[in-house]
Amino acid sequence: MQTTILLLLAAVLLVGALGWLLHWLLIRTEGVFLGRRVVVWLYDLAAPRYDAIKQYDPDTESAFVAWPLSRRLKGRPAPAVLDVATGTGRLPFFLLAEPIFNGRVVGLDASVGMLAQAWAKLAAYDDRAALVRGSAVDLPFADNAFAAVTCLEALEFLPDDAAALREMARVLEPGGVLLTTRRQGAEAGYFLGRARGREELEALLAGLGLVDVRSQPWQVEYELVWAAKGPARVSQI
Numbered sequence: 001m002q003t004t005i006l007l008l009l010a011a012v013l014l015v016g017a018l019g020w021l022l023h024w025l026l027i028r029t030e031g032v033f034l035g036r037r038v039v040v041w042l043y044d045l046a047a048p049r050y051d052a053i054k055q056y057d058p059d060t061e062s063a064f065v066a067w068p069l070s071r072r073l074k075g076r077p078a079p080a081v082l083d084v085a086t087g088t089g090r091l092p093f094f095l096l097a098e099p100i101f102n103g104r105v106v107g108l109d110a111s112v113g114m115l116a117q118a119w120a121k122l123a124a125y126d127d128r129a130a131l132v133r134g135s136a137v138d139l140p141f142a143d144n145a146f147a148a149v150t151c152l153e154a155l156e157f158l159p160d161d162a163a164a165l166r167e168m169a170r171v172l173e174p175g176g177v178l179l180t181t182r183r184q185g186a187e188a189g190y191f192l193g194r195a196r197g198r199e200e201l202e203a204l205l206a207g208l209g210l211v212d213v214r215s216q217p218w219q220v221e222y223e224l225v226w227a228a229k230g231p232a233r234v235s236q237i
């Protein structure tokens with residue numbers, strides 16, 4: 001009788017531990033420790049419900065992201081912006097709605113499902129918006145091609161955030177603007193070292209030749225991180 005109870009208890013504990021592990025792997029960290037394919041598959045599944053879950057507020061998106069970015073790009077004729085891991089097109093959508101923004105936006109994401117949602121939202125801007133399926137760590141664009149590169153709420157889901165940031169710096173033109181985010185808060189702990197500390201991320205960006213690196217409070221779970229690409233180095237003979 002006692003053995004049966006102990007076995008039952010062990011079974012309950014095992015099932016509980018397995019359930020917690022699955023929850024951590026698939027829900028808390030969205031598949032990131034299971035590889036890129038699982039992350040993308042989970043986003044494909046979640047895509048139709050993604051915007052309803054996130055409930056972006058247009059005023060907040062404008063005040064913290066779209067307007068400040070437009071301001072930084074003001075004066076450049078038709079600036080090109082690349083949004084890496086664009087998801088359902090959040091940044092392109094709010095940036096293109098900003099009256100002072102007169103440029104165009106390319107959104108890149110690895111999930112076809114997320115891109116399909118983005119395309120439905122951006123159809124009204126089809127002359128100023130383009131979407132590309134691709135990987136953040138291997139951007140299919142030329143060096144110095146964009147006046148701004150953005151990547152919101154995504155670094156911690158990428159297979160190699162440093163490689164992705166290196167790519168973003170590569171395609172950014174000298175003097176161009178980089179805007180990304182740093183995961184913070186209680187949930188960041190679930191990412192076991194994939195969510196970098198503020199100083200660590202700022203140092204990484206500085207090491208990639210980015211200047212004026214500044215972190216700015218944003219949401220409970222994310223900070224905004226702004227930077228600029230330094231001027232092109234003139235080779236000394």
Ligand SMILES: C[S@@+](CC[C@H](N)C(=O)[O-])C[C@H]1O[C@@H](n2cnc3c(N)ncnc32)[C@H](O)[C@@H]1O
Pocket residue numbers: 036039040043084085086087088089090091108109110111114134135136137151152153154157158159
């Ligand atoms: C949390 S969502 C953020 C989406 C959007 N930036 C936003 O703020 O709403 C993360 C996005 O990263 C994309 N993603 C994950 N791994 C990727 C990779 N290796 N390359 C490109 N996109 C990736 C996912 O498909 C998903 O759309």
